[in-house]
Amino acid sequence: MPKVLISDKMDPRAAEIFRERGVEVDEITGKTPEELKAIIGEYDGLAIRSSTKVTKEILEHATNLKVVGRAGIGVDNVDIPAASAKGVVVMNTPFGNSITTAEHAIALMFALARQLPEADASTQAGKWEKNRFMGVEVTGKTLGLIGAGNIGSIVADRALGLKMKVVAFDPFLTEERAVELGVTKVTLDELLARADFITLHTPLTDQTRNILSAENLAKTKKGVRIVNCARGGLIDEAALKEGLDSGHIAGAALDVFVTEPAKESPLFGTPNFISTPHLGASTTEAQVNVAIQVAEQMADYLVSGGVINALNMPSLSAEEAPKLRPYMGLAEKLGSLVGQLAHGAIDRISIHREGAAAELNPKPITSAVLKGFLGTQTATVNMVNAPVLARDRGVEVREIRTEREGDYHTLLRVAVRTADGERSVVGTLFGDSAPRLVELFGIKVEADLVGPMIYVVNEDAPGFIGRIGTLLGEAGVNIGTFHLGRREAGGEAVLLLSVDETVDAALLAKVKALPGVKTAMALSF
Numbered sequence: 001m002p003k004v005l006i007s008d009k010m011d012p013r014a015a016e017i018f019r020e021r022g023v024e025v026d027e028i029t030g031k032t033p034e035e036l037k038a039i040i041g042e043y044d045g046l047a048i049r050s051s052t053k054v055t056k057e058i059l060e061h062a063t064n065l066k067v068v069g070r071a072g073i074g075v076d077n078v079d080i081p082a083a084s085a086k087g088v089v090v091m092n093t094p095f096g097n098s099i100t101t102a103e104h105a106i107a108l109m110f111a112l113a114r115q116l117p118e119a120d121a122s123t124q125a126g127k128w129e130k131n132r133f134m135g136v137e138v139t140g141k142t143l144g145l146i147g148a149g150n151i152g153s154i155v156a157d158r159a160l161g162l163k164m165k166v167v168a169f170d171p172f173l174t175e176e177r178a179v180e181l182g183v184t185k186v187t188l189d190e191l192l193a194r195a196d197f198i199t200l201h202t203p204l205t206d207q208t209r210n211i212l213s214a215e216n217l218a219k220t221k222k223g224v225r226i227v228n229c230a231r232g233g234l235i236d237e238a239a240l241k242e243g244l245d246s247g248h249i250a251g252a253a254l255d256v257f258v259t260e261p262a263k264e265s266p267l268f269g270t271p272n273f274i275s276t277p278h279l280g281a282s283t284t285e286a287q288v289n290v291a292i293q294v295a296e297q298m299a300d301y302l303v304s305g306g307v308i309n310a311l312n313m314p315s316l317s318a319e320e321a322p323k324l325r326p327y328m329g330l331a332e333k334l335g336s337l338v339g340q341l342a343h344g345a346i347d348r349i350s351i352h353r354e355g356a357a358a359e360l361n362p363k364p365i366t367s368a369v370l371k372g373f374l375g376t377q378t379a380t381v382n383m384v385n386a387p388v389l390a391r392d393r394g395v396e397v398r399e400i401r402t403e404r405e406g407d408y409h410t411l412l413r414v415a416v417r418t419a420d421g422e423r424s425v426v427g428t429l430f431g432d433s434a435p436r437l438v439e440l441f442g443i444k445v446e447a448d449l450v451g452p453m454i455y456v457v458n459e460d461a462p463g464f465i466g467r468i469g470t471l472l473g474e475a476g477v478n479i480g481t482f483h484l485g486r487r488e489a490g491g492e493a494v495l496l497l498s499v500d501e502t503v504d505a506a507l508l509a510k511v512k513a514l515p516g517v518k519t520a521m522a523l524s525f
């Protein structure tokens with residue numbers, strides 16, 4: 001039974017769902033990194049929010065770990081490259097807390113517009129400073145949205161409902177989507193010049209870090225009010241403090257900080273500055289949503305191989321998984337075969353799905369081909385990092401589908417481009433489950449690709465099979481299966497033999513020395 005650790009505070013529904021789905025679960029929160037290292041080896045899954053830092057060191061101790069599930073959106077606390085290198089799938093729950101976070105941004109915008117926290121503190125201090133707190137309306141004002149993804153678009157919807165005008169800066173926002181959202185797509189400079197309120201909704205990346213830098217803050221309209229419920233680091237906190245002190249910025253509300261927990265900050269105590277302790281996702285509804293989603297996704301993966309919302313692996317639903325599994329087995333074998341046989345640099349792999357295979361989700365099949373192919377070059381490849389490794393090695397990957405059925409009702413064809421031209425291997429599933437090679441470099445040959453094998457290319461001539469059989473027999477090598485194919489009678493022939501143990505180089509040299517043999521290689525699957 002797979003075992004999961006919930007290491008951050010999470011709604012109890014998560015543990016219930018794991019148990020209902022046949023996954024053992026421990027809830028142990030508040031562990032130090034050292035304590036986590038000591039226990040992580042026991043677990044197949046790790047369910048977290050933002051407190052647990054899944055570092056390279058933790059992953060090194062996670063000998064059984066298969067999946068990290070983030071109950072939330074941001075995965076800044078997970079070393080995804082290190083997880084990918086270990087074949088650990090990293091998932092998040094991209095939608096469960098979006099409404100809640102958008103509502104928090106709107107709440108902070110209103111809190112700034114009417115100075116609610118300061119008015120509250122003053123009133124409760126018995127001051128009744130009615131004349132001190134003069135606010136502004138949001139109606140008719142321009143909201144500048146930096147990032148118009150899930151949360152940004154909900155904020156836009158709510159702001160439009162409040163009769164604000166919304167301008168958005170997001171390099172990935174299409175004109176069509178902007179029209180659909182009812183926002184005007186603008187450049188960052190236009191946004192800075194026009195916005196009465198600015199709200200940020202991007203991830204923290206090299207492009208977005210300090211997107212509100214001192215220079216950009218200086219380009220904002222005097223009296224601007226700024227909200228950040230996305231990630232600390234999007235705003236230069238020192239420059240923000242200067243802008244508030246000078247009065248250029250009328251107010252700022254931060255839910256997120258460069259350093260969290262933010263126990264101290266030069267911003268604390270600044271007039272017109274509001275802060276919350278990373279509460280964007282903290283509503284009962286959002287926490288139930290993300291807890292349920294993360295547990296369902298992780299249990300699907302651990303129990304049936306379904307992959308949803310993974311950041312380092314293609315999606316694969318729990319329904320698809322059983323259907324795709326035999327194809328992934330076939331794909332890996334074909335990738336491995338072509339990796340073992342094709343010589344020289346390969347700069348392109350094409351994966352053709354034909355007949356029934358054309359209907360399937362291509363991504364897991366592609367990952368499996370690449371895993372098989374790259375597995376002949378490196379031991380550290382897995383389904384998760386295979387596409388990245390292929391890209392890093394300059395291998396272009398093409399996915400091609402043909403609905404039409406040929407001789408077989410379902411086929412996978414893996415073709416590689418080498419300096420000598422394109423070479424392909426083709427396989428099918430017998431009985432929809434048993435992987436079988438049916439063509440090798442243009443020659444029809446049916447074979448199971450299992451265990452140690454010998455591949456021989458020879459001239460088709462009488463007596464050859466007897467000679468190789470005798471040679472292997474004399475060397476004490478037992479032949480399991482024997483598969484023959486040829487281009488035409490008397491032409492080039494291919495022989496694939498499965499043997500009970502790997503043949504050594506000396507025996508292989510004797511095979512190569514047999515009359516008519518052009519190539520002889522040991523293969524393994």
Ligand SMILES: NC(=O)c1ccc[n+]([C@@H]2O[C@H](COP(=O)([O-])OP(=O)(O)OC[C@H]3O[C@@H](n4cnc5c(N)ncnc54)[C@H](O)[C@@H]3O)[C@@H](O)[C@H]2O)c1
Nearest residue numbers: 074147148149150151170172201202203207229230280281
């Ligand atoms: N405060 C919280 O508790 C809380 C809760 C949930 C999410 N978040 C954070 O909110 C942020 C947004 O989440 P989301 O679900 O909307 O993400 P999303 O991926 O749906 O949207 C992000 C948007 O940012 C845009 N973007 C990327 N690079 C950009 C750039 N250089 N300039 C402008 N736009 C850029 C993307 O195109 C995308 O549209 C994330 O950082 C997430 O971690 C915080």
Ligand SMILES: O=C(O)CC[C@@H](O)C(=O)O
Nearest residue numbers: 049050071072073074281
């Ligand atoms: O888990 C939380 O409370 C914060 C979540 C939030 O930062 C997110 O990115 O989803």
